[in-house]
Amino acid sequence: MSPRRQLGNLLLIAPLTIFLLVMVMVPLVIAMLSSFGLTTVAPGLPGHFTLQGYRDFFDPSKPSLQALWFTFKVTLITTVISTSLGLGLALFMHFRKIRLNAALSFLVKVPLFMPYLVTAFVFWVLLYPRGYIGIIFEIIFVEFFRLAEEAPALVADPYGIAIIVCGSWMRFPYAFVIIHGLLQMLDPSLEEAARTLGARTGRIVRRIHLPLLGYGLLSAVLLNFLALFIAFSIPFVLGASWPQFLSVFVYVNAKDQGNWLAGYTTSVVYICVALAIAYFYTRALAKARKHA
């Protein structure tokens, strides 16, 4: 490529580069330096090097590790549920040879395109004690089976039930779309050969489909995990006051309580974990493409 053309390319990407430097790099550097106390951009930051923020974050008696653990737990459960639902539906449609027409294809993706805050709101009204699911839950467990004196809270609860239900609904279509696409690409003769040899459906899924889906399935799992791990709107609306999701914990520390050192430290840990997941996701995706 000629030097003139190279210069032209650099000019063409200049607006994007400047934008990324100012709007992505600068806040990252501010968060990183502030987590070590090296800036005075916000109240409470000492302006000299300190590891106090990290000491506090990793102190088991402080709430930050609990928030991280809670976020991991809720995200993991949601990922397992959403991926299982997506996998189950994709396998069902594959074995029953149900074709995904244009209408059904769009319909399945509706949860992915729903505005996050509206989704959080709708699950709030479904799960609160006077909502559809809240009322049905009370009728079944309290009035019919008499398992408890009163129905446990399904929203703003300490177990993150509302976040799990809402997250599973939002993310199962993604797992379905990916797995359904991968199943279409599998060589049908493998399944036919196994059937001829007398293998049952369960064995075919275990021995043929799951190993061949491998990295594609893993990439769907990791993206679903990442999508919820970095979420804010859903845990902010549906979560309890404690334990908090990590994103809400950052917001409350920094904006509500003015504890900026904790806010920045948690942010840096949060970014590192999210980037590690993203790294494994891109690797899984690359391997899936290579095996395709």
Add this chain to the structure above:
Amino acid sequence: MPKRSDSRWVDWLVIGLVVWLILFPVVVVFLYAFATKWFPSHWWWPQEFGINWFRKILTSNNIVTAMLNSYLIAAVVTLATIGVTFPAAYVFGARTQGNNGSFIQLVEGFSNIPLAFPTITVGIGLLPFYAKIGLLSSFPGVVLAHMIMAVPYALRAMVSSFLMVPPEYEEAARNLGASRALILRKIYLPLVWPGMMAGGIFAFSWSLNEFVLILLLGYPNIETIPVQVYQFVGGYYLHPQQAAALGLFLLVPTLALMFLVERTVKSSAVVPAGA
């Protein structure tokens, strides 16, 4: 296969269940928005429908301002995002580019980074920076903040479109003496418009639904629909019916635009992350 035709009802049952599972929460938003009488003793279905809640929200100055803010910010974010990403997508995606230098590859890789970031962490990093340069609670500040997440989505959609243009078109135009600006305008623009439209729609819908950055960097001077919806369900004044009516101003345009993307670009390359 007789067994298959006999058990066709199982297929319908499962598909019906899935459709119900997906549509039920969407229907509930409409029910709450249009229900004007809904007694607790008849919890399963509203007793009267109407447009009272829409009348109520449309007579509130705060909410109307929030709506105008939402749509205006989203429109400006879309235009600015396309302006920044279109030339870069050409460099990253056009097959005539050959092997780009390591700096360009670095910028391309870095442009995807915000997709993996928790938005809140970018927001609290930007907060003191904005305060210092006077962008806090300002319209340009909010537009720039929304572009952080809009840019990677738009870029991915546009790069995919540039990749599909045969390199011979540009080479022929270059041999005839066309400048790069002319090539971009006359050759690429008509061919990559579906990707550009998809990217623009993603930018628009991202900005329309964005909540945390507005809460951190725009509120209280700039309020948008998501902030108002939150005030009705998470604030001091709980009102699910008004929240639902207002939520429809987010839900309907978003689903309509996504339907348009599905029709225009036959790809699920861009799937929103985060929640």
